[in-house]
Amino acid sequence: MLDGIDLTVPQGTILALLGPNGAGKTTAVHLLTTYLRPDSGEIRIAGVDAAADPQSVRRAIGVTGQFSALDGYLTGRENLMLMADLHLLPKAAGRRRAEQLLERFELAEAADKAASTYSGGMKRKLDLAMTLVGEPKVIFLDEPTTGLDPRSRRTMWDIIRELVAQGTTILLTTQYLEEADQLAHRVAVLDGGRIVAEGTPAELKARIPGGHIELTFADRAALEAAASALAPTGRDEDALTLQLAADGSVSTLRTLLRQLDDASVQVEALTVHTPDLDDVFFALTGRKGA
Structure with a gap:
C-alpha cells in the first residue's frame, strides 16, 4: 500500500x-x-x-x-x-x-x-x-x-x-x-x-555522516608525527594508518596537505572514503541493499 x-x-x-x-x-x-x-x-x-x-x-x-x-x-x-x-x-x-x-x-x-x-x-x-x-x-x-x-x-x-x-x-x-x-x-x-x-x-x-580520509605512512615515526599534527579519529598501528573525519572536499584536502607539509610529514597513500547509496539506504530503511 x-x-x-x-x-x-x-x-x-x-x-x-x-x-x-x-x-x-x-x-x-x-x-x-x-x-x-x-x-x-x-x-x-x-x-x-x-x-x-x-x-x-x-x-x-x-x-x-x-x-x-x-x-x-x-x-x-x-x-x-x-x-x-x-x-x-x-x-x-x-x-x-x-x-x-x-x-x-x-x-x-x-x-x-x-x-x-x-x-x-x-x-x-x-x-x-x-x-x-x-x-x-x-x-x-x-x-x-x-x-x-x-x-x-x-x-x-x-x-x-x-x-x-x-x-x-x-x-x-x-x-x-x-x-x-x-x-x-x-x-x-x-x-x-x-x-x-x-x-x-x-x-x-x-546527509549521511561517516566520510573520512585514510592516511598510510611508511614507518611508525611518520605515523606518530602525523598523529601529533592532526586530530585523527582512528589509527591502526599494524597497518600504519590514520583516519580523519572529513567530507572529502577539495578545500578539506588542501588544508590537510598543508598541515602535513608544515609538519614535514611524508604520506605513502591517501584515500578518501565517502558514504555511498548503500549507506544512505541503510540509514533510511535500516536494511542493506535494495
Missing part, C-alpha cells in the same frame, strides 16, 4: 526508485503504468491524466520488466516485428524500425537466430529494443541489468544514457545501488509505502 507519494520527473531525466522488499515499488510501477487505478490522487504521464485517458498513457510509455518478455521460439527480428504489429505499424514501417533497432543494439548478426540461443546480455538488449519499437516518451525499467556480467551491465548503462540524451524519461527500479548512483539524476527512497527521502545521489550521500 502506498501512502500519498508525490513524485515529479522532468523530461529527459532518470529517477531511480529504491526501497526494500515490500516497500511499494511494484505497486507504484503498476499504478504509473495504468495496471492499477489509484484510490485517490492524480497521475500524469507525458502530460496525460492516467485516469481520464489510460490508452494515451499506454501509447506513450514502454515497460521493460525484470524478466525478459521475448518469445524464445522466435528470432530477434521476429520478436521486433511482432511488437511492430502490436503497435499497428504498417508492415514496411515495422520492418524499418526492426532493422534500425537491431543495428542500434548490435544484434544484426544474430537477428535470424532464435532468441532462446541469445546470451543474457543479448536477451536484455532485445527486450529493451522491443520496448522501443513504439518510440515511447517514458520508459519504466524494472531491474534492467539483473543477472548480467559487468561488461554487459555497462553496455546497458550506455544504452540507457543514450536514450535519456535523446529526451526519453526513465523511471528505474534496481537492486544495484551503484547502478542508481551511476545513472539517476534523482533518487527516491520508498519505505513502508512512503517516500522517506528524495534528491540527487550527491545530496542524499551528503
Whole structure:
C-alpha cells in the first residue's frame, strides 16, 4: 500500500526508485503504468491524466520488466516485428524500425537466430529494443541489468544514457545501488509505502555522516608525527594508518596537505572514503541493499 507519494520527473531525466522488499515499488510501477487505478490522487504521464485517458498513457510509455518478455521460439527480428504489429505499424514501417533497432543494439548478426540461443546480455538488449519499437516518451525499467556480467551491465548503462540524451524519461527500479548512483539524476527512497527521502545521489550521500580520509605512512615515526599534527579519529598501528573525519572536499584536502607539509610529514597513500547509496539506504530503511 502506498501512502500519498508525490513524485515529479522532468523530461529527459532518470529517477531511480529504491526501497526494500515490500516497500511499494511494484505497486507504484503498476499504478504509473495504468495496471492499477489509484484510490485517490492524480497521475500524469507525458502530460496525460492516467485516469481520464489510460490508452494515451499506454501509447506513450514502454515497460521493460525484470524478466525478459521475448518469445524464445522466435528470432530477434521476429520478436521486433511482432511488437511492430502490436503497435499497428504498417508492415514496411515495422520492418524499418526492426532493422534500425537491431543495428542500434548490435544484434544484426544474430537477428535470424532464435532468441532462446541469445546470451543474457543479448536477451536484455532485445527486450529493451522491443520496448522501443513504439518510440515511447517514458520508459519504466524494472531491474534492467539483473543477472548480467559487468561488461554487459555497462553496455546497458550506455544504452540507457543514450536514450535519456535523446529526451526519453526513465523511471528505474534496481537492486544495484551503484547502478542508481551511476545513472539517476534523482533518487527516491520508498519505505513502508512512503517516500522517506528524495534528491540527487550527491545530496542524499551528503546527509549521511561517516566520510573520512585514510592516511598510510611508511614507518611508525611518520605515523606518530602525523598523529601529533592532526586530530585523527582512528589509527591502526599494524597497518600504519590514520583516519580523519572529513567530507572529502577539495578545500578539506588542501588544508590537510598543508598541515602535513608544515609538519614535514611524508604520506605513502591517501584515500578518501565517502558514504555511498548503500549507506544512505541503510540509514533510511535500516536494511542493506535494495
